[in-house]
Amino acid sequence: MNYTRKLTIALAGAASIVLAASACSSEGGKQETAAGGADTPELTIAMITHEVPGDSFWDKVRAGAEAAAEKSNVTLEYSSDPEATKQATLIQTAIDKKVDGIAVTLAKPEALKGAIKKANEAGIPVVGLNAGLDHWEELGLTEYFGTDESVAGEAFGERLNEVGAEKTLCVIHEQGHVALETRCSSLAKTFDGDSETLYVDGASMPDVKSSITSKLQEDKDVDYVATLGAPYAMGALDAVDNAGSDAKVATFDTDKNLIGAIQDGLVEWAVDQQPYLQGYLAVDGLWLYNVNGNVSGGGKAVLTGPSFIDKSNIDDIKVFAEKGTR
């Protein structure tokens, strides 16, 4: 058929362009990375998070977990579901698979209680990461790797005091998320000026931008915009521009683009909880527990943050951020 032939020609044309363009670029783009490997006993570890699919933050948690897994001859089985009941079901799935260890985020601890108890009964060690600082012990987890959201929020508020901010807009990109609410409320606790919370729809960047823009147009007193995730800081920069406001932007969490923005002085700072480290330590913690009986933290949580990224340390961190690990 005529149509099919046209399609074939078009496809062939496209394929040859791709082939021609596939000569290696030495910079930028996806570069080959070297792989390690180990001859220690093979283990299977399940990591089960409350990730909303496609978030750059979780990419780094996973990258850390995978790096630790590869170094230690561990098969990492990553799965996630933002809904608590479904996350609990995934834990049950891991128990059914008789994995050697489970790393889990406790964003909604109550709902996971039963599943974690079953893992303990099955003799599978469980560690926590990222969310659940107040609950991991009572739930019977062996170790916990993460930050304290309220400590991070308070640190953010104090930093705002240091730079003399007067009115801050705290932008929550997922309505109903406990950790995000904690960040804003803790920020308000230590911050001497006014702080106001703004809810935006994190699934839609145009909405994030236009909501912040309207708010800044309406309220000229805002001199700092605090976002709770790196991509939203970039959106906030646009919004500040559009609104013709003088407000500065600072954020929680980082990503590759944000590092550039800090270096260029567009974003003031980022409070980092080092997601790569969380993923890495959780897998490594389970590995150590399995092969050597080690437990980190001495009964306390192992904190991975908060650490500030700003102009003073950006050059050191940039190298790692470009690899997608910070």
Add this chain to the structure above:
Amino acid sequence: MSQTLTAREPVSETSEKTLRVGQRSLLSRFMRRPEVGSLLGAIVVFVLFFALAEPFRQASSLMTVLYASSIIGIMAVGVALLMIGGEFDLSAGVSVITASLAAAILSFQLNLNVWAGAGLALALALTIGFVNGVILVRTKLPSFLVTLSMFLMLQGLNIAVTKLITGKVSTDSIRNMDGFASAQVVFSSYVPIPGLGVSVRITVLWWILFVAVATWVLMRTKVGNWIYAVGGNAESARAVGVPVAKVKIGLFMTVGFFAWFSGMHLLMASGVQQSGEGVGNELLYIMAAVVGGCLLTGGYGTVIGAAIGSLIYGMTKQGIVYAGWDNNWIMFFVGAMLLLAVVVNMWVRTQSSKR
């Protein structure tokens, strides 16, 4: 006559086919049932994961799969009935959460026995269904619009009211309140299966019961006939004296009941409820019904089909994890499996009607 036993055909095809029903062999009559395609789909999915994923072969894994299916499946019973009756409910996903939040907040704030809170939540869930139904019947707007509005309003109310009352985005725990323990037994306990050494979540048993009751209503009662008639052609149903408005309102309230039941399971499983959940689940319920042979246009389908549709979803979602496939691809595989199931379903239907 046998028409009440075999499910109805889409209206356009009925006349010629009813003439031939008497002459059909048992096999071809079986093949003509709406859920046969999805049954084949389910067998394909089961065999696939049975072969690929070693943990899938254990009894305990099967229980996990059944549990995951029942969570979707219980709601799919109500949603399938509604779809056979010719309507949609996009608010079904969040109204589950509304029921759960209402029970938790009312029990905690008013210091009620958990069962009393659950009872008030039931009244609320039925009211939501009633309101959906009445607006639909009165305004004659498509159910898509009516329930889409309800979906958005409930989504907002869930978060706003919860935050207003509790100051947080989740409810206070009702775990140690009176009546919680017994409610947990009813809605969320594990029932040991003698001889197998595993336990089944009680929702699976409830699910089977609900499917059986709904199937009986559809196939053996006057109300069942009404539902098919209203979904097939509301005008001619009205002409022969079927109370169309009451049937539709009743169906929306049935969805409300199942939303309440699912909400109670969520609440009793953990004792707290997050306000932001539930969005998107309505599509899974509709998907389960469609995969199971319900037509988007109404008047055709079965509840057993919707149960098989939920089972396909549960097996796929968990099976992918058991098989250790990359998590990033999960929704793609779920979608592809569902498409496969629907296509097999359609193919079987056209093949069997050719003969």
